[in-house]
Amino acid sequence: MERKSSRIAVAACLSLALLPGTASADEHAPKGLALQNLKHIIVVMQENHSFDNYFGALAYVPGGVYHPVKAGRDHDGDRDGDDRDNDGCRADDHRCVDGLTCTPMADGSLSCANSNIDADEGNRKVFAFHNTNRCVKPDLDHGWVGTHRQANFNDPNASLRHFRGDGFVRENDLAEHGQEAAILNETMGFYTQAELPFYYELAQKFAISDRHFSSLLGPTFPNRSYAMAATSFGHLTTNDEIPPLGGYKPLTGTIFDLMDAHAVTWANYFQDVPAGGSFRLFTLTAHDPHFLPYPLLLAQLRGVPGSPALPDVSFVDPNFGFFARAAQNDEHPPADIQRGQAFVSQLVNALRNGPYWKDTVLFITYDEHGGFYDHVKPPRAPQGGTRTPDGIAPGQCADASMPPASAQPGAGAQCSTNQVNPAGNSVATAAALCPAFAANPTGPFPKECASFDQLGFRVPFIAVSPFAKPHHVSHAVSDHTSVLALIEKRFMVPFNHDGDDHPHLTRRDQFADTLEDMFDFEHSPSLNTTIGTALPPANDCGPFTGVSTTP
DSSP: OOOHHHHHHHHHHHHHHHSTTOOOHHHHOOTTGGGGGOOEEEEEEEOSOOHHHHHTTGGGSTTOSOEEOOGGGBSSSSOOOSTTBOOSSOTTOTTEEOOOOEEEOTTSOEEEOOEEEEGGGTTEEEEOEEOOOSSOOSOOOOSHHHHHHHHOSSOGGGTTTSOOOOOHHHHHHHHTTTOOHHHHGGGGEEOOTTTOHHHHHHHHHSEEESSBBOSSSSOHHHHHHHHHHSOOTTOOOGGGOSOSTTOOOOTTOOHHHHHHHTTOOEEEEESSSOGGGGTSOBOSSOBOTTEEEHHHHHHHHHTOTTOOOOOSEEEEOOOOOSSOGGGOOSOOTTSOHHHHHHHHHHHHHHHHTSTTGGGEEEEEEESSOTTOOOOSOOOBOOSTTOSSSSSOOTTOOOOSSSTTGGGSTTOSTTSSOOSSOTTSOHHHHHHHHOHHHHTOTTSSOOTTSOOSSBOOOBOOEEEESTTBOTTEEEOSOBOHHHHHHHHHHHHHSOTTSOTTSOOOSSHHHHHSOOOGGGBOTTTOTTTTOOOOOOOOOTTOOOOOSSOOOOO
């Protein structure tokens, strides 16, 4: 609902524009006023792909709008993210994509310099390669321990201080116990416009980021927790994903709680299970009223008569395959990635061709890298210089499930056990990465152990909107909590207030970039951009039977 103060501010600006000899209204507009043109934010989060895996070849599209990093910004010619490289694209070059370092060949293929070593084959270099297999299996290692080893194989707790990016092949080799190298090396594979034509179209027409990172070096549940709560409140493993009845209760709350407190309307649209069920009631017999079926969202976006109004904020979940693998479209290996592309195409086209297009932003992103190679060093987490966003260290889960006891280190719900794999709990996971933690799991967190002060590997991030700057690449560091920061700034700050001082959950969303450099909220430069469609795969590579295991 529009505030009276905002109407006064707008009227004052318009009156200035009518006075002779005065500056334009734009020059005197209150900070962030144009942001109020944004009425709806939609977020769809798919599963398990790194930026290099999906968009590492984006700069090499024949006749495309982007170019790769200039050779002079890579001192050793491999763009592997090590200390010999600079920081990728120039900050003011928004047609530059920091992807793989490749040379287009005469036959149209790409020869790429990015590599990892394979210890099983005499330290042979495995180079990044075009992978045409849309159904990667076995699933690559993307756990807390494995991901840190991918960042620095020999000293994983030093991944922030000394990034190497040298463990992708070796860690997946260890995790899969010596299965065929041709399969394991799929960690170095990348896709092109041949496999992902719709995503490549969106990436070239709208705005993307090549510095959007997952929120931690780890798997699905902790990363999705950051996307909803700006913290994983000590949890490290997706084994913890089945919550206590009624959902986890972070000490600092969730974005759902914050939206309720500020009268921001929202919904979590789902196909089999809602991701928000980690924090709100969801059972087979009862669920939070904000959890709504995905077909309803399609009807709302298309303007079907009788459909309720679109909420301010919508979280949209794919089908995770929990009840039927044949319906899975979250792009989590081994599901055919073109299933997910078709689902996202359906969503995007419903928005583009409906009544809400003119004032909506739709974000398309991924929860974490899924074990796929990415060459860029995950940076220090923007959270004011602290090691954690909320004072809760890895493996020392704390929450409001049974206060005050559950607020103590390690006493939070399902920290030392869980309903999926009790032995693979967060306490055990923290100890597996850093043995110093095991000596005193509830005591002071050891300085030598990796903490929550480093972002995870890059993930794809596309902003589809009439406000999106066309064929624009943002180089501002962001993560899942940046979407929360934008929601907070847009919907929870009075129009005439300093938007930089927005409500927040933890220090992570407090200090997160708000993604505004991707948009022109005043002029809607992409309002008339046309969008194609993506159909389900003509030759679906599966899977077709069973149900999904824990992602």
